Amino acid sequence: MFRTALRNVLAHKARLLMTVLAVMLGVAFVSGTLVFTNTISEAYQKSSAKGFGQVDVAVEAELQEDRGDTVGKRAELTQALLDESAKVPGAASAIGVVNGFTAIADKDGKLIGGGFQSQGGNYWGAKDPRYPLVSGRTPRGEGEVLIDSETAQRAGYEVGDTVRISVDGPVLDPKITGVFTTDDGNVAAGGSLALFDTATAQRLFGKAGTYDQIDVKAKAGVSQTALEAELDKALPKDTVETTTGQELADSQAEAISASMSGLKQGLLVFAGIALFVGTFIIANTFTMLVAQRTKELALLRAVGASRRQVTRSVLIEAFVVGVVAAVTGLAVGVGIGAGLRSLMGSLGATVPDGPLVITPGTVLAALAVGVLVTMLAAWLPGRRAAKIPPVAAMSSLHAAATTKSLVLRNTLGALFSAVGIAVVLAATTMSGSDGQAPMGIGAVLLIIGVFILTPLLSRPLIAAAAPVLRVFGVSGKLARQNSVRNPRRTAATASALMIGLTLITGMTVMAGSVQKAIDKMASSAIRADYVVSMANGNELSPDVERKLGQVDGVTATSPLRNAPSRIDGETEYLTGVTGGTITELTDLKVDSGAFTVAGPRVVVDDTTAASHGWQAGSRFTVSYEDGEKQQLTVAGVYEGNEMIHGIILDNAVLSPHQTDPADMQVMVKTADGASSATKDELEKALGSNPAIRVQDKKDLSDEIAQMFTLMLNMLYGLLAMAVLVAVLGVINTLAMSVFERSQEIGMLRAIGLDRKGIKRMVRLESLVISLFGGVLGIGLGVFFGWAAGELLGTSLPTYELVLPWARMAVFLLLAAAVGVLAALWPARRAARLNMLSAIKAE
Numbered sequence: 001m002f003r004t005a006l007r008n009v010l011a012h013k014a015r016l017l018m019t020v021l022a023v024m025l026g027v028a029f030v031s032g033t034l035v036f037t038n039t040i041s042e043a044y045q046k047s048s049a050k051g052f053g054q055v056d057v058a059v060e061a062e063l064q065e066d067r068g069d070t071v072g073k074r075a076e077l078t079q080a081l082l083d084e085s086a087k088v089p090g091a092a093s094a095i096g097v098v099n100g101f102t103a104i105a106d107k108d109g110k111l112i113g114g115g116f117q118s119q120g121g122n123y124w125g126a127k128d129p130r131y132p133l134v135s136g137r138t139p140r141g142e143g144e145v146l147i148d149s150e151t152a153q154r155a156g157y158e159v160g161d162t163v164r165i166s167v168d169g170p171v172l173d174p175k176i177t178g179v180f181t182t183d184d185g186n187v188a189a190g191g192s193l194a195l196f197d198t199a200t201a202q203r204l205f206g207k208a209g210t211y212d213q214i215d216v217k218a219k220a221g222v223s224q225t226a227l228e229a230e231l232d233k234a235l236p237k238d239t240v241e242t243t244t245g246q247e248l249a250d251s252q253a254e255a256i257s258a259s260m261s262g263l264k265q266g267l268l269v270f271a272g273i274a275l276f277v278g279t280f281i282i283a284n285t286f287t288m289l290v291a292q293r294t295k296e297l298a299l300l301r302a303v304g305a306s307r308r309q310v311t312r313s314v315l316i317e318a319f320v321v322g323v324v325a326a327v328t329g330l331a332v333g334v335g336i337g338a339g340l341r342s343l344m345g346s347l348g349a350t351v352p353d354g355p356l357v358i359t360p361g362t363v364l365a366a367l368a369v370g371v372l373v374t375m376l377a378a379w380l381p382g383r384r385a386a387k388i389p390p391v392a393a394m395s396s397l398h399a400a401a402t403t404k405s406l407v408l409r410n411t412l413g414a415l416f417s418a419v420g421i422a423v424v425l426a427a428t429t430m431s432g433s434d435g436q437a438p439m440g441i442g443a444v445l446l447i448i449g450v451f452i453l454t455p456l457l458s459r460p461l462i463a464a465a466a467p468v469l470r471v472f473g474v475s476g477k478l479a480r481q482n483s484v485r486n487p488r489r490t491a492a493t494a495s496a497l498m499i500g501l502t503l504i505t506g507m508t509v510m511a512g513s514v515q516k517a518i519d520k521m522a523s524s525a526i527r528a529d530y531v532v533s534m535a536n537g538n539e540l541s542p543d544v545e546r547k548l549g550q551v552d553g554v555t556a557t558s559p560l561r562n563a564p565s566r567i568d569g570e571t572e573y574l575t576g577v578t579g580g581t582i583t584e585l586t587d588l589k590v591d592s593g594a595f596t597v598a599g600p601r602v603v604v605d606d607t608t609a610a611s612h613g614w615q616a617g618s619r620f621t622v623s624y625e626d627g628e629k630q631q632l633t634v635a636g637v638y639e640g641n642e643m644i645h646g647i648i649l650d651n652a653v654l655s656p657h658q659t660d661p662a663d664m665q666v667m668v669k670t671a672d673g674a675s676s677a678t679k680d681e682l683e684k685a686l687g688s689n690p691a692i693r694v695q696d697k698k699d700l701s702d703e704i705a706q707m708f709t710l711m712l713n714m715l716y717g718l719l720a721m722a723v724l725v726a727v728l729g730v731i732n733t734l735a736m737s738v739f740e741r742s743q744e745i746g747m748l749r750a751i752g753l754d755r756k757g758i759k760r761m762v763r764l765e766s767l768v769i770s771l772f773g774g775v776l777g778i779g780l781g782v783f784f785g786w787a788a789g790e791l792l793g794t795s796l797p798t799y800e801l802v803l804p805w806a807r808m809a810v811f812l813l814l815a816a817a818v819g820v821l822a823a824l825w826p827a828r829r830a831a832r833l834n835m836l837s838a839i840k841a842e
Contacts, residue, residue, distance in 0.1 A: 020325045023370050025724065027329025028336055031366040033268055035337025035358055043354035054130045055245040056224045057231055059085055059214040062241045075239040077211040085214050088230045090222035097213040098122040100205035101538045102194045103691030104147065105164040106155040111535055111690040117191025118536065120167060122201035131195060135159050136178025139197050145174040146195040148187050152179045164690065165194055167204045171687035206660055276499065307386035314382030318375045326370025333366060334358060413452030420446025428790035435791045443784055450780065454491030459484050461772055472764060475757045479764035493730055494773030497818060500723045501774055501811055504716065505781025508807050513789050517799040519701045521641050528585040528667035529674045530682060531700065535691050539662035544686060551685045553671045553678060556581040559663035563654055566623040568612065572647060579650035585667040588644060592616040593636030600632050602649040605640025624657035641797060730822035734766055738830045749835035759827040766823035767816060774815025778808055
């Protein structure tokens with residue numbers, strides 16, 4: 001039986017090629033994802049480990065917990081703590097570390113790096129061991145700075161050049177006095193690092209006389225744990241906490257792995273989809289191969305082969321195919337991993353140097369996925385073939401499915417579909433994250449149900465195409481009949497395309513609807529002409545609002561300032577605004593009371609009010625971060641949204657209780673409204689700062705649209721894998737269908753149907769099957785998009801369903817194109833059949 005199985009594999013090489021390709025693509029995606037993420041993760045981990053080479057123990061300020069009416073604060077690392085750390089037994093030296101956001105502009109004035117990766121810090125003393133100088137000297141005063149060698153190379157800066165730098169808002173134009181090298185992970189990832197002398201860094205980052213961290217280096221022969229123990233004895237436990245350099249490196253490695261896991265899981269999901277789609281192709285292939293060899297298998301049964309041996313022979317074929325596909329897919333996957341890494345570099349993302357990582361786990365995963373998927377897909381056709389009695393098989397009495405099996409299949413499909421729809425509809429009534437898991441389960445059940453019911457659905461849906469197919473005469477009529485001749489095969493072929501289009505359509509519906517909801521929210525909640533913020537989402541200096549208020553034509557400004565507080569024993573964040581102008585800049589719907597923000601009178605969003613049981617006129621006591629308490633009155637309750645929510649009070653009340661006030665955004669209203677000239681004036685007033693964004697409502701909308709467009713394009717690219725596998729499935733099905741119908745095609749040629757008619761028949765059959773899958777996929781995608789939108793609408797009040805008719809038409813045309821392209825080779829092969837040889841074929 002083993003030799004027989006191998007012979008069958010070699011005898012049907014061409015027919016199994018598509019199956020090998022389908023499995024190979026899925027395996028390549030899985031192994032490529034693992035190679036890529038493992039390579040990037042290890043490169044970052046090694047780079048970060050180097051960055052901790054000068055740190056044996058790090059001393060950090062401990063954050064006190066919020067308790068009672070007290071807002072927790074972070075203790076300060078003073079010069080006295082630094083001096084004490086340097087004196088402990090076993091310490092060779094101690095360095096005070098100061099850091100904060102620092103944006104560096106290139107020579108065109110544009111921000112270098114990805115905002116959040118733009119950092120600044122201090123250069124310690126005359127020779128900082130953390131940052132070896134490549135050229136130049138150490139900085140002195142606010143007018144001098146060091147930059148890292150990667151940034152200098154990317155922007156073309158040299159020692160002696162003047163560079164534009166932004167630190168929390170204000171713009172500086174210091175001179176570059178030196179260039180240094182660093183193993184900092186942010187720089188390796190494409191960010192930038194600027195260093196000032198310690199006193200300047202402390203002043204710029206608002207940390208006069210204090211440090212963010214103290215790095216202690218151990219003497220030769222002293223372990224990190226021994227030094228940590230000495231520091232724990234000498235330093236106050238309630239003020240600081242110590243961590244060894246190894247623990248920092250391990251923690252950084254875990255953080256990198258965690259950040260990469262999201263990317264890895266996302267890519268593996270799409271690999272899984274490609275494999276799931278490929279499963280239909282494999283099952284189809286083996287079903288047809290087994291059907292073509294029914295008499296051969298029956299003869300084996302007649303000469304003594306058992307059912308198990310027949311099933312085993314089919315599984316051996318699947319095993320050989322799976323191994324070949326897995327090995328090939330692994331090799332292709334390694335190339336994909338290397339290609340993705342190179343692609344990141346070409347897109348401007350800098351990745352630390354390191355070798356391509358191919359772990360034993362990646363190899364085992366590739367082999368396991370390829371072999372298991374193929375064997376599982378082939379098991380059912382093999383088992384079905386083994387059950388056929390030898391006499392019935394030789395007489396071809398097994399060909400038609402029994403009524404009982406059809407009823408059972410349709411009942412099971414209807415049950416799965418009904419339960420899936422019910423679960424999805426139930427999930428739409430839930431709120432937020434509570435409904436995500438049920439909706440996912442319901443979606444899977446519904447897709448399985450529709451797949452089981454696809455043979456039943458194929459007849460009426462394909463019959464609907466009959467009027468159009470009549471236009472093509474005999475070829476059209478034959479194509480329709482061929483499409484419904486074997487509903488199970490048609491269903492399996494169409495389902496592969498259906499799954500890909502379901503995901504694409506659902507995501508497109510969701511993205512378009514969310515985009516419109518956010519646009520509507522921005523236009524309805526904000527009256528301001530401009531919103532000013534930092535490019536990396538950091539806080540703005542209060543100077544920004546003052547400078548904007550001095551620009552000619554600006555009629556009103558208000559910052560949005562966040563601050564923690566304690567209310568009823570819980571932490572609540574307050575939003576400070578300019579009480580006299582906030583109503584000119586926002587247009588929030590008030591449910592009760594009045595939108596009055598002045599003195600102790602505040603307004604509260606409906607969610608916060610409901611959680612505390614407040615209404616207009618309610619009073620409550622707030623404990624600010626400096627420990628002071630005040631009684632506030634709820635003047636009104638408004639409808640909150642994602643952009644503006646929480647407790648809003650006047651900055652005149654809030655700011656005196658803040659040690660370091662900073663703004664998240666500044667809203668600006670101008671006399672002439674939004675225009676390019678006004679925007680230029682505002683940007684000039686801020687010193688043409690590359691780190692600060694001045695955005696009108698259209699800019700905000702375009703930014704959101706760009707984010708969704710980028711996300712959708714990535715998803716389309718990844719789902720193209722599933723569509724490609726579906727194309728292979730259609731080609732495979734048609735090719736084998738042509739082989740099975742050789743005699744029939746020969747008879748058609750003999751009675752007068754020409755080669756063009758044969759080609760047209762096969763192409764129309766392929767087109768009908770593909771459009772059938774496309775209609776099902778788009779229909780399911782719209783349903784899932786609507787359901788997910790209903791769930792999202794609980795947290796996004798402005799959400800409304802938007803159906804992208806133009807894109808759905810494109811998706812349907814895509815399905816038609818898949819059918820036309822997939823039929824090219826099978827149609828040509830059918831037309832070239834010799835009619836006499838075909839008529840004599842069994």
